[in-house]
Amino acid sequence: MKTGGTFIIAAILSLSLQAQTPVAGDDGTVRATSSSLHKAGKELLVSIGIEVTRDFLPNESMTLIPVVSDSLEHRLELPPIYINSRKQHIIFLREAGKKEKEAEALQRKNGSRQTMHYLQSVPFESWMNHATLSLVEKSCGCGIPGEENFTCIARLHPQPTPIPQLVFLTPQVETSKIREEKGCAFIDFPVNVTAIYETYSNNTVELNKIIETINTIKNDTNVTITHISIHGYASPDGPYRLNEKLARERTQSVKEYVNQLYAFDGAHIRTDYTPEDWEGFEALLCDTTFQEKEAIIKTITSDIHPDSKERKLKKHFPAFYAFVLKHWFTLLRHSDYTIEYRVRPFTLAESRKVFTTNPKNLSLEEMFRLALASTPGSETYNQIFMTAVQLFPDNPTANLNAACIALMQRDVQTAATYLEKAPEVPETILAKGVLCFLKNNYEEAEYLFRQAQKAGLSQADNNLQLVLELK
The missing domain is CATH 3.30.1330.60 (OmpA-like domain)
Structure with a gap:
């Protein structure tokens, strides 16, 4: 295992704190103040901030075990966190500390507010894409481990994995509308x-x-x-x-x-x-x-x-x-x-007005230019592409671009329908790879991204990196 804070990379999997349940005493608490999971390359980074305000008895010790698990059967216990009274800390350094070199320990100084930062990394496995982080408490007052207390101090839930990159297809100019x-x-x-x-x-x-x-x-x-x-x-x-x-x-x-x-x-x-x-x-x-x-x-x-x-x-x-x-x-x-x-051609400014009054008079290429003038992913941007496929339901380019919008919204069912009418071009191969990616079919996604990469789409490079980090 690796410890330390030298991992400075873009996180692909990020999780945020949902709840903090402090372990409370009569005069204070022991609680997780901040927690996070990050997938960094082939490692999963676990970071926990601990705050202690509760006074400990002379023979009291608390063990907190970070546990990474999913909703199925996977469970991984990380090196523990020890919070000890002065007497118990001496015992820890003499005995347990020598055996558990990767454990983190804090000697409690009663009457003060103490904090500690826990950072560990473990090899990333595919099930960790849906992992949560919990703290399992073991506590006793004599230095001997007591019964496990499974009260969850911090639980984390993953945010959605980023959407791989997509490429929209530029429609041909309609010479006579x-x-x-x-x-x-x-x-x-x-x-x-x-x-x-x-x-x-x-x-x-x-x-x-x-x-x-x-x-x-x-x-x-x-x-x-x-x-x-x-x-x-x-x-x-x-x-x-x-x-x-x-x-x-x-x-x-x-x-x-x-x-x-x-x-x-x-x-x-x-x-x-x-x-x-x-x-x-x-x-x-x-x-x-x-x-x-x-x-x-x-x-x-x-x-x-x-x-x-x-x-x-x-x-x-x-x-x-x-x-x-x-x-x-x-x-x-x-x-x-x-x-x-026959409809005359329109400028971009004219197209914007016509789209709100009679979009049927616009060509597919005019709507595409209008979409490019909007903020990508905005309601207007999405509406233009979806209106285009409604007006040109059998047009391969309109179907591919509509599939891209559906994929950006994680609507795999709608995207699959549109992709059935998409043209046989590298952009479609890339979109089909994204569809497989969102369905967690990483093997097929990797194959399709490599096909798109061979066809010269640079966006496939980024998508392959995402797949390889999740496999």
Whole structure:
């Protein structure tokens, strides 16, 4: 063992005093005034400050044994601390002191306040990452060790291990920021009619959906509408040929309605149609429970002609068909629309404002620059990266950077999810190493950090040092 105070290095494991329970007498106490554990390289340093104000009887002696332990079965007793009356101290120096050269001893001088500093180091073992420090008291009045008193004078709990270094990935510049808004309008038509009646059924509300979406985009001076797409659907009831005509002409009516309201500079409206929305029918069916659900799904997904599907449903599932005719088919007559637009680039100052009003208009690279202008680890910094992955959920760079934020917050579960979509680059290898590190899988963490190190990431050097000191 080593003693002394010559260890001047950055502590990787640091623990702070949680409680001090003094050993009290009628006229004073014996207590730990300060205690700490530090991992210094391959050593664990134990430091304890002791204050004595209690007077001792002539034959009285107290032994305090520092104990390092974890919540499992590991327990390590360190060289003891002796506090002796004058008579007992003479006995200690003559007998015990020669055998226990690393023990610390104090001769009590009654009527005064005395302090002593205890410092020991022991080889570090992996279980000590979660170690606590306690003092076990043994006391007697005759120089002969008495029964152990396990009253804990000082107990220490570890602070979290530092997060290894991470590297965020810079997104590519988006040369042309193309965005889109989508919606669905359930415009109702009288039977076999293809013209739009604005006041018919709930058409005023449904047509306003399209108008409000277009207006929101047109009123944004930062964007330019490039084109609009309208896709009309008819329901599966009735002859397929008639439904094809209705879907085509009703979609054209929606296009003409929009063209009457707006003049788009350079933009055009594209249309498409689906005569019968069997896919929508299947989706509704999958979300519900019917007694013959599997047989119905088999029918509607078969390759037979749509009119034959309808006839089989009427014949074999009449109650079901009557239900969907009344409740579902109106939902399968809809017009889906997409407004595509181009967004101009923004300066850093502009990006800050746009992020609070309409972050969708920012590119991933613009949000990255905005994050770099914030304090790392701050609420704003984290929010920008997490907003980026929400707006670009399938972008590998956004997922890697979001994983880094989650790792900085020790959220290993969320980080693992984002890393599944991260790109195959050294920065991802480094982040996966940090994930293993936080899960206490040091062997895998070391392997990944070495891979990142070979790829040229200098941050891996620091991370390897952390792992090697904890193994």
